[in-house]
Amino acid sequence: MGRKIALDSNVLVALYKFDDSTHQKAKEITRRLHNQGDIFMILNLVAQETATVISMKVGQEEAKDFYLKRDRVIDQEITLDDALEKLAWNIFLKQAKKGTSFVDCANLAFIDKYGLDGIVSFDKFYPKKFLIR
Numbered sequence: 001m002g003r004k005i006a007l008d009s010n011v012l013v014a015l016y017k018f019d020d021s022t023h024q025k026a027k028e029i030t031r032r033l034h035n036q037g038d039i040f041m042i043l044n045l046v047a048q049e050t051a052t053v054i055s056m057k058v059g060q061e062e063a064k065d066f067y068l069k070r071d072r073v074i075d076q077e078i079t080l081d082d083a084l085e086k087l088a089w090n091i092f093l094k095q096a097k098k099g100t101s102f103v104d105c106a107n108l109a110f111i112d113k114y115g116l117d118g119i120v121s122f123d124k125f126y127p128k129k130f131l132i133r
Contacts (some may be wrong), residue, residue, distance in 0.1 A: 005118055009053060015057070091105040
């Protein structure tokens with residue numbers, strides 16, 4: 001069994017949105033990691049955020065299709081529970097930068113609580129030590 005890796009919504013959107021500037025990069029990274037035996041995990045918040053962005057940028061039918069077929073990419077989806085939400089809020093409340101994403105903070109809490117090896121993301125929010133490319 002490979003590493004346990006979180007996927008950020010920007011990677012999932014890029015996989016689904018063929019004209020996204022990072023589509024090819026997302027495909028290459030996820031394919032390589034999958035072939036290495038790595039396991040992709042997400043929070044339910046990431047699925048919700050991804051479906052919303054796909055609905056806004058591509059269309060509602062495509063958003064529904066993503067949701068129904070997400071298990072083709074994602075190996076395990078974890079529901080944000082009270083303890084994980086509290087950790088996420090603790091991280092969020094320490095941030096000073098305008099536009100901080102609660103979901104990104106929740107991903108950091110998720111990595112910590114579940115002992116994940118890192119995250120695949122195109123977001124500059126995450127510390128380099130957590131980014132997997």
